[in-house]
Structures are given as C-alpha cells and as structure tokens.
Amino acid sequence: MLEFAGFLPVLLLVGLAAIQLGLVGFAANQAGTGARAGARVASQAEGGDGVAAARAAMTDGLDATVTPGGGGDTTTYTVAVHVPTLLPFVGNGWTVTRSATMPNDDTGEVALP
Incomplete structure (x- = not known):
C-alpha cells in the first residue's frame, strides 16, 4: 500500500502527460482541417468566404x-x-500552426472527359 501511494503521483503525471499529448494532436488535426477548408473555398471560382469556412x-x-x-x-x-x-x-501552452495551399480554379477553361 505504501509503495502504491508513493508511485501514484508519478502515475497521475504520466496519465496527464498522455492526455496533453492527445490535445496537441487534436489541435494539429483541427488546424490542418481548417486550413484545407479555407483554402478550398477561397480558391473556387465563386470566391467564397474562406475564413468562415475554416472556422466552420x-x-x-x-x-x-x-x-x-x-x-x-x-x-x-x-x-x-x-x-x-x-x-x-x-506554461501558457503551445500554438500549433498548419498551412494549406490550393490552386485557383480557371473559369475560362472547359474540362474534357
């Protein structure tokens, strides 16, 4: 029992570190998804609101x-x-940054099958 009580803080710290690592991965995933969505909408010929699409x-x-x-x-x-x-x-945490680049649509060309 005494050994478990001594090891419990270390076990809790390792568990919290694993959850923190998962939060970093989640933030990176969300940043990539937002960047791709914003670039995709803004690059279309209609020129939609990429910032709103990224946030959505x-x-x-x-x-x-x-x-x-x-x-x-x-x-x-x-x-x-x-x-x-x-x-x-x-500390105050980290910031994860992701970028996405999409080619702009050509409005004057017709795609052939």
Whole structure:
C-alpha cells in the first residue's frame, strides 16, 4: 500500500502527460482541417468566404487564428490553434500552426472527359 501511494503521483503525471499529448494532436488535426477548408473555398471560382469556412470546419470553442494569403495561381490559408493545457507547470501552452495551399480554379477553361 505504501509503495502504491508513493508511485501514484508519478502515475497521475504520466496519465496527464498522455492526455496533453492527445490535445496537441487534436489541435494539429483541427488546424490542418481548417486550413484545407479555407483554402478550398477561397480558391473556387465563386470566391467564397474562406475564413468562415475554416472556422466552420473546426470544432467550436477552439482559440484559433485564420490568416488568408497567397496570390496569383494559388490560395494559401494558415490556421494557428492555441493548445489548452492540463499541466499547470508547462506554461501558457503551445500554438500549433498548419498551412494549406490550393490552386485557383480557371473559369475560362472547359474540362474534357
């Protein structure tokens, strides 16, 4: 019993670190999804709102910054997601950034089968 009581804080710390690592992976996944959705919508010939599409593709409640960019033949969107922290001694957390670049649609060409 005494050995378990001594090992319990280490076991809890390892469990919280594993959950924190999962949160980092989740934030990276959401940032990539938002960047791809924003770039895809903005690169279409209709020129939709890529920022709104990027935010809609991500889970609600995330602290995310969506930045449109690119020009010419491509559209690039960059999404930065702030990772929430579970462990109090790791600081204010991290920010995960992902970018996606999509080619712009050509409106004057007709696709042949």
